[in-house]
Amino acid sequence: xxxxxxxxxxxxxxxxxxxxxxxxxxxxxxxxxxxxxxxxxxxxxxxxxxxxxxxxxxxxxxxxxxxxxxxxxxxxxxxxxxxxxxxxxxxxxxxxxxxxxxxxxxxxxxxxxxxxxxxxxxxxxxxxxxxxxxxxxxxxxxxxxxxxxxxxxxxxxxxxxxxxxxxxxxxxxxxxxxxxxxxxxxxxxxxxxxxxxxxxxxxxxxxxxxxxxxxxx
Numbered sequence: 001x002x003x004x005x006x007x008x009x010x011x012x013x014x015x016x017x018x019x020x021x022x023x024x025x026x027x028x029x030x031x032x033x034x035x036x037x038x039x040x041x042x043x044x045x046x047x048x049x050x051x052x053x054x055x056x057x058x059x060x061x062x063x064x065x066x067x068x069x070x071x072x073x074x075x076x077x078x079x080x081x082x083x084x085x086x087x088x089x090x091x092x093x094x095x096x097x098x099x100x101x102x103x104x105x106x107x108x109x110x111x112x113x114x115x116x117x118x119x120x121x122x123x124x125x126x127x128x129x130x131x132x133x134x135x136x137x138x139x140x141x142x143x144x145x146x147x148x149x150x151x152x153x154x155x156x157x158x159x160x161x162x163x164x165x166x167x168x169x170x171x172x173x174x175x176x177x178x179x180x181x182x183x184x185x186x187x188x189x190x191x192x193x194x195x196x197x198x199x200x201x202x203x204x205x206x207x208x209x210x211x212x213x214x215x216x217x
Contacts, residue, residue, distance in 0.1 A: 013047045018058050019065055023107040025049055025056060028112065050213050053116040060212075064102055064171045071119040074128070076179060081132045083107050136176075140195065170199035177204070186211040 013035040015023055023144065033050040045060040057068040057076060070076035108115065118124050177192035193200060193208035200208060 001192075013045055015047065015049060015058075018045055018047050018060055019067065019101055020059070021101045022049075022056065022067070022108075024105070024109055025051075030056060052132075054119040059175050061174060063170065066171075066175050067101070067104060068175070069115060069119065073122060074119040074125045077128065077132060078176075079104055079108065080120065080133060082115060082128065083111060084135070085128050085131045086111055086118060170196040174204070177207075181211065183206050186214040190215060 013032070015026065015032065028051065030049040030051040032047060033055075034046070034048040036046045040169055045058075047058045049056045049058070054071045054074075056079070057070065059066040059068070067079040068076040069079045069082050109185065173192050173196050177189055177196075180186075180188035180192060190208060190211040193204060193211065197205075197208070
C-alpha cells in the first residue's frame with residue numbers, strides 16, 4: 001500500500017482499530033512505531049508493531065487485513081507463510097483464499113518462541129525464503145490452471161468464479177508488489193503487478209508501467 005500524502009492522517013493508530021485479534025502482542029512487548037491512515041483511500045491503513053526480537057506489520061487494504069512478520073536480518077514476510085513454514089500441519093483456514101485473522105493470531109501465540117528463533121537465524125531465514133518462493137510459484141500455477149480449466153487441487157471452493165479468484169489473488173499479491181516496488185526490485189514488481197493487471201488501481205498501473213520501463217533500460 002503506497003501512501004497518498006494528500007489524504008494521510010499521521011495520528012498513531014491503535015492495534016484494536018486494525019486487528020484486535022492480535023492485541024496479545026502488547027503483553028509480549030511490541031509497541032506501535034509507525035502508522036498511516038488514508039481516509040480518502042477506502043480507509044486504507046498501515047501499523048507497525050515493533051519488538052526487540054521481531055516486529056509485525058498490519059496492512060489494511062480495501063477492508064482486507066494482511067499481516068507480515070519481520071526482523072532486521074529477515075526483512076518482511078507474510079505471517080501465514082512464516083507459520084506454515086514452522087509447522088505445515090497448521091490448518092490454513094481461509095475466506096476467499098485469505099487466512100482468518102483469529103486463526104493466525106492464535107497460531108502465532110502458540111508458536112511465539114519458534115517465530116523469534118526463525119526470524120533471527122540466517123540459515124533458517126534462507127530456508128524460509130526458498131519455501132515462500134516455492135509456495136508462491138505453486139499458488140500462481142494453480143491459479144493459472146484454474147483459469148484455463150485444469151483441475152484445481154487446493155482448498156478454494158469450486159463454486160468460486162475466476163473473477164472472484166482474481167480478486168482474492170490480487171488482495172494477496174498487492175502488498176508483495178508494493179514491497180518490491182519500494183525496494184526498487186522492479187523485475188519482481190513488474191511480475192507481480194502484471195499477474196493482477198486486471199485488478200490494478202490507476203496508481204498501480206503507473207507503477208507497473210514505471211517498473212516495465214526500468215527493465216528495458
